Amino acid sequence: MTSAGGAVKAQPWKDPTARPYVQVDRVCKSFGDFKAVDDVSLKIYKGEIFCLLGASGCGKTTLLRMLGGFETPTSGKIFIDGEDMTGVPPYERPVNMMFQSYALFPHMTVEQNVAFGLKQDRVPKAEIRERVEAMLDLVKLGGFAKRKPQQLSGGQRQRVALARSLVKRPKLLLLDEPLGALDKKLREHTQFELISIQDTLGVTFVVVTHDQEEAMTLASRIGVMNHGEIVQAGTPSEIYEFPSSKFVADFVGSVNMFEGKLIEDEPEFVRIGSEELGGTIYVSHGISAPPEAVVWAAVRPEKIFMSTAAPEGSDNVVRGAVQDIAYLGDLSIYIVKLPTGKVVRVTQPNTSRHAEAIGWDQQVYLSWDASSPVVVTR
Amino acid sequence: MALPFVWLLLFFVVPFIIVLKISFSDIDLAIPPYKPLLEWAAKHTLTIKLNFDNYAFLFTDSLYLHAFVNSVKVAFISTVFCLALGYPMAYGIARARANVRNVLLLLVILPFWTSLLLRVYAWIGLMKANGVINNVLLSLGLIHEPLTMLYTPFAMYVGIVYSYLPFLILPLYSNLEKMDWQLLEAAQDLGCRPWQAFYKITLPLSRNGILAGSMLVFIPATGEFVIPALLGGPNALMIGRVLWDEFFANRAWPVASAVAILMLILLVPFMMWYQSVQARESAGAR
Numbered sequence: 001m002t003s004a005g006g007a008v009k010a011q012p013w014k015d016p017t018a019r020p021y022v023q024v025d026r027v028c029k030s031f032g033d034f035k036a037v038d039d040v041s042l043k044i045y046k047g048e049i050f051c052l053l054g055a056s057g058c059g060k061t062t063l064l065r066m067l068g069g070f071e072t073p074t075s076g077k078i079f080i081d082g083e084d085m086t087g088v089p090p091y092e093r094p095v096n097m098m099f100q101s102y103a104l105f106p107h108m109t110v111e112q113n114v115a116f117g118l119k120q121d122r123v124p125k126a127e128i129r130e131r132v133e134a135m136l137d138l139v140k141l142g143g144f145a146k147r148k149p150q151q152l153s154g155g156q157r158q159r160v161a162l163a164r165s166l167v168k169r170p171k172l173l174l175l176d177e178p179l180g181a182l183d184k185k186l187r188e189h190t191q192f193e194l195i196s197i198q199d200t201l202g203v204t205f206v207v208v209t210h211d212q213e214e215a216m217t218l219a220s221r222i223g224v225m226n227h228g229e230i231v232q233a234g235t236p237s238e239i240y241e242f243p244s245s246k247f248v249a250d251f252v253g254s255v256n257m258f259e260g261k262l263i264e265d266e267p268e269f270v271r272i273g274s275e276e277l278g279g280t281i282y283v284s285h286g287i288s289a290p291p292e293a294v295v296w297a298a299v300r301p302e303k304i305f306m307s308t309a310a311p312e313g314s315d316n317v318v319r320g321a322v323q324d325i326a327y328l329g330d331l332s333i334y335i336v337k338l339p340t341g342k343v344v345r346v347t348q349p350n351t352s353r354h355a356e357a358i359g360w361d362q363q364v365y366l367s368w369d370a371s372s373p374v375v376v377t378r
Numbered sequence: 379m380a381l382p383f384v385w386l387l388l389f390f391v392v393p394f395i396i397v398l399k400i401s402f403s404d405i406d407l408a409i410p411p412y413k414p415l416l417e418w419a420a421k422h423t424l425t426i427k428l429n430f431d432n433y434a435f436l437f438t439d440s441l442y443l444h445a446f447v448n449s450v451k452v453a454f455i456s457t458v459f460c461l462a463l464g465y466p467m468a469y470g471i472a473r474a475r476a477n478v479r480n481v482l483l484l485l486v487i488l489p490f491w492t493s494l495l496l497r498v499y500a501w502i503g504l505m506k507a508n509g510v511i512n513n514v515l516l517s518l519g520l521i522h523e524p525l526t527m528l529y530t531p532f533a534m535y536v537g538i539v540y541s542y543l544p545f546l547i548l549p550l551y552s553n554l555e556k557m558d559w560q561l562l563e564a565a566q567d568l569g570c571r572p573w574q575a576f577y578k579i580t581l582p583l584s585r586n587g588i589l590a591g592s593m594l595v596f597i598p599a600t601g602e603f604v605i606p607a608l609l610g611g612p613n614a615l616m617i618g619r620v621l622w623d624e625f626f627a628n629r630a631w632p633v634a635s636a637v638a639i640l641m642l643i644l645l646v647p648f649m650m651w652y653q654s655v656q657a658r659e660s661a662g663a664r
């Protein structure tokens with residue numbers, strides 16, 4: 001389950017004939033001089049969990065609010081189910097939103113909160129009761145119908161907010177940091193529940209989050225945002241394994257970045273000389289960059305092997321001294337200092353209970369596969 | 379800790395007991411113009427004489443009932459007008475940007491820096507036959523003879539609503555200011571038009587503010603004396619006016635005291651209501 005957004009088994013974004021459910025077309029949003037969202041185009045397909053991932057202030061929430069109709073794009077258009085949403089107010093969109101603060105109505109019970117949207121649509125009373133009850137059961141709040149929001153825990157409020165936004169059976173649900181207020185254990189648990197609920201109801205989710213782990217777990221695809229732009233969109237594994245820029249490589253997961261110059265540029269392989277590394281990096285695939293260009297080779301910490309004996313070959317090998325070790329239980333993080341002064345992060349799974357003793361200040365060799373580095377040019 | 383109680387005792391409880399005492403005494407041509415309650419009737423016999431005549435008298439003369447009913451009516455109508463004017467103002471202030479908000483609040487409080495009496499006199503200047511309003515309207519050709527505004531119920535309501543508006547705006551503002559405006563977005567997201575969201579979310583959530591502000595207008599407006607006397611003309615029969623006349627024109631202190639006590643009894647339920655609303659509000663309950 002690399003991409004847990006299990007609802008999308010097929011990959012409609014690879015099918016050029018597939019019709020996107022949500023289409024964001026060159027949308028910009030400025031607040032005064034500040035460009036919150038800068039020329040964003042996106043296609044989101046039915047049944048997807050699409051995560052907008054970025055640091056705070058990157059424009060992800062503004063983009064979400066434009067989908068919900070709470071902000072108007074300065075330029076560009078948004079289509080939902082083929083319909084132009086320009087000028088359509090929130091209360092007329094086939095969209096519901098789960099707010100970061102949950103925005104539960106404090107003067108109403110859980111039941112009344114969930115029923116609110118249905119009452120607004122003049123759904124018959126008996127049906128309201130039925131649907132509210134079913135929805136509360138789905139989010140496991142069956143016994144809490146008569147409580148007020150203030151009498152609930154954070155996790156329970158999150159469920160009420162989810163139930164309230166889902167009970168109207170929207171085609172598209174917008175979630176703003178849905179798990180932000182929950183503690184880590186509860187968050188992990190709720191992530192999988194969200195996925196299973198999404199799978200059951202077949203709703204399309206657009207989720208805003210700053211937490212890359214959350215995005216990786218939930219998303220069928222991730223759009224990484226920076227300074228109002230989508231810098232890369234793709235499946236979690238594409239984003240992680242094939243980041244298109246230094247920013248993405250660095251933002252999603254941790255990475256060791258070595259600056260260098262192309263010294264051999266063949267269609268089948270490249271060789272990079274890196275002063276930072278104090279050696280050469282051999283990459284077993286071609287890249288498109290001008291000769292002599294400054295490039296960065298990104299190597300994930302878990303893709304680096306560490307040994308006390310010298311491995312064969314001279315490419316992709318470097319010597320260093322262990323500076324720090326963090327034992328995390330399932331894995332350990334080693335901070336290795338190279339003679340050049342560069343600090344490299346290496347993670348190793350603790351497969352054995354008596355791990356081979358690599359200790360502080362020990363001299364080690366670091367090496368990696370020729371297929372591991374990702375070379376980015378910006 | 380003790381100081382507030384001393385304060386209350388000195389400036390509230392003691393005067394109240396004195397007024398209560400006078401309301402049960404006989405009228406007398408003396409200084410002060412009433413007879414003492416306690417008297418040494420004979421040696422070793424202290425008699426206490428409680429005279430309920432003053433209260434009984436209030437129910438025999440329809441003037442008093444009239445004045446009471448009219449006071450409540452005037453206070454009620456004034457409260458409604460204050461609410462109609464003050465709610466949008468409080469709402470606007472609460473939703474304004476922080477720097478604008480402070481200016482607006484200052485403008486609400488500003489009139490308190492001059493005396494109420496001066497402000498009421500200013501209204502006379504505005505509303506009298508050759509006052510500012512009439513002159514402007516005449517010079518614009520909108521009217522051909524001056525409107526009679528001063529010494530009418532209209533002038534009295536203008537005065538009361540103007541004077542008490544800040545008392546409604548401030549508690550309502552402090553309530554609305556705590557409002558989570560995202561709730562309105564949530565309501566719109568669930569299908570409410572903006573006015574429906576206002577009606578279903580903002581209004582019920584500002585209930586305590588509405589009640590507190592209304593009480594702060596209604597309670598003092600019921601006993602209002604200066605404004606009806608200066609702007610309302612001779613027909614503005616309000617209980618404060620009656621009280622004044624009994625005390626100073628008739629020198630009937632016992633009857634005046636009885637009027638005061640009855641007015642207090644009339645207003646106590648509203649004050650208690652206000653107290654409980656305040657308690658709820660500070661407890662954060664909705």
